[in-house]
Structures are given as C-alpha cells and as structure tokens.
C-alpha cells in the first residue's frame with residue numbers, strides 16, 4: 001500500500017480531500033507522554049498534502065476535519081506509506097471522507113528554511129571544498145555540522161547566499177528517473193542535489209537571512225541558518 005504524495009508535484013497545496021484507508025495504534029517505537037493513549041492514533045489516507053518527516057525536514061501538522069494532526073511520519077524506510085499521527089485517539093473510521101488542511105505558515109517557513117540550507121551548504125562547499133557532513137536539522141533555525149576545523153568564512157558564505165536569494169533564481173524539484181522515492185532539487189547556478197523535501201519556487205521568497213558559526217569541540221563546526229523576516 002502507498003500513500004499518494006500530493007506535495008511532491010505541488011509544495012504549495014495547503015489542503016485536499018482524502019479517504020481514510022486504515023486506523024492504527026501508535027507504534028511502540030514512538031514515545032508518548034504518561035497518560036496518553038496509543039489506540040487509534042494513526043490515520044492512513046489514500047492521498048495527502050502532509051509532508052512526512054524526512055531528510056531533516058519535520059513532518060507537517062494541521063487538521064483532518066476537526067481533529068488535530070500532531071506529526072506526520074513514514075511507516076517504514078521505503079517511504080511509501082504515510083502515517084498521520086493524531087493528537088488524540090481518532091473518531092474516524094476506514095472509508096470516511098475527510099478534508100486535510102496543513103498548518104501553512106509553519107510549513108512555508110520550513111520550505112524557505114530548507115531551500116536556504118541547500119544554498120548555504122553549496123556556498124560553504126564553494127568556499128571550503130567538500131567536507132564530511134556529520135549532521136543537519138531544521139526547525140525554527142536550520143543547522144549543518146561539518147567535520148571541518150579551519151576558520152569558516154561565515155561573512156562570505158552569508159553574502160553569497162543572500163545575493164543568490166535576492167537574484168531570484170527558479171528552484172525546481174523532480175523525480176529521479178530510476179527511483180520514484182529519490183528526488184532531485186535544482187537551482188541555477190548551483191546545480192542539483194538529491195532531496196525529497198518541499199521547497200519554495202523562487203529563491204527570492206526566502207527573504208533576508210543570517211548565518212552563525214559555532215564550534216563543536218573535537219567534532220568540527222556547526223553553521224546555523226536563520227530567516228530574518
């Protein structure tokens with residue numbers, strides 16, 4: 001069974017109709033707080049606008065009719081089946097028709113942040129060459145960690161990243177020819193990068209940004225990415 005991912009063709013879709021395929025209990029590997037229930041906390045839909053956590057981008061939150069979705073994840077590493085994790089045990093049943101609405105402001109910020117991080121990473125590598133990335137994540141701030149010990153020219157990377165954002169380059173995402181799960185991100189003049197995330201269509205949407213460096217003791221250094229508006 002697969003969930004049709006409406007966000008791959010149009011990252012700007014904020015809502016859709018869908019049908020409940022299955023209602024499941026929250027799997028044991030997902031931690032819950034004391035007093036919370038596992039029963040009827042996962043909804044599988046035939047199609048969705050909800051991005052499932054992957055590639056450092058958090059899963060979407062929002063509503064299914066009048067019930068809250070607290071998180072969205074993939075059922076397995078194959079990334080074909082999406083679990084909508086409900087805030088409370090759901091009243092919905094298989095076969096029910098529902099209307100899905102994502103928390104758009106939060107998602108649009110994550111789209112800007114995700115695109116910003118790609119551009120900042122490209123500029124880091126233009127300046128300092130390819131280094132081993134040992135971690136990356138995004139929420140309110142983005143961050144990427146490199147096993148890299150020389151001084152990082154944060155001012156140069158910030159200036160180049162801001163320039164490319166302001167120039168208003170088109171950003172495209174499309175499916176890998178050989179693997180429907182693998183997707184490609186593309187922005188001229190930087191080229192392509194593998195990514196299944198949701199991105200803005202044009203770099204100018206990202207707006208004003210700032211970057212900050214932080215040492216990670218013996219492991220390397222971290223660069224924080226922030227949206228300023």
Ligand SMILES: [Zn+2]
Pocket residue numbers: 055114118185194195196197
């Ligand atoms: Zn990405």
